[in-house]
Amino acid sequence: MVAQGCDAEAAARGGDIPHDHLFKVTGLSSNNLQKLAQDAAPVVSDFEAAIAATQYGRFNVLLLACSLPAFWSAVSVTSSVSYIFTRAKCDMDLSLLDMGTVTAITYAGMIMSAMIWGFLSDTLGRRYIMVWGFLGAGVLEVAAALSQSFAMLLVTRFLCGFL
Incomplete structure (x- = not known):
């Protein structure tokens, strides 16, 4: 019963973060942060799959030429x-x-x-x-x-x- 009270207080305090503080820290308002949190679906991919999807091409050659x-x-x-x-x-x-x-x-x-x-x-x-x-x-x-x-x-x- 005490744990429920703590959770309710934490949820209430989480919603009471001042808008100016959120804007200073993130550059976004609390409404925009909530939208981003809901819309963001984690995309998981391993390195090999990413390399296979992008392939080897002109960008890789130019990057090598620039780094030489x-x-x-x-x-x-x-x-x-x-x-x-x-x-x-x-x-x-x-x-x-x-x-x-x-x-x-x-x-x-x-x-x-x-x-x-x-x-x-x-x-x-x-x-x-x-x-x-x-x-x-x-x-x-x-x-x-x-x-x-x-x-x-x-x-x-x-x-x-x-x-």
Whole structure:
């Protein structure tokens, strides 16, 4: 008997949610939320059925073509150091510790900026961040290739990883 009273109170309180609060939270009025709850029938499908229904086509090829420059940029940032080392070892008289530091500083930049880029891409938009990030990383890659001192090489490699 007590449980029925609690259920009745909960139902009564559920209907008394102020309209302005619902609108602030969801952007919908309580009437629209009730309609959506009644009309929404869950559609259940597994991954294989979805892929079979959509098939493979021009969209998949274009998506792959659009993602290749991002892949090339990511590979370039992490592996271009090996091409720089062949010349920088002689020009800057780098030791094994120095070469290891240059390689590691790229990853340090990646680790330090991961949370920042995640937040910015969610707030400003992924496309905007990716376009300017890849452009900046390309410019810094050229600057790293043209660096004349160990300090400049470290800074440019860190910034490449940061972007």
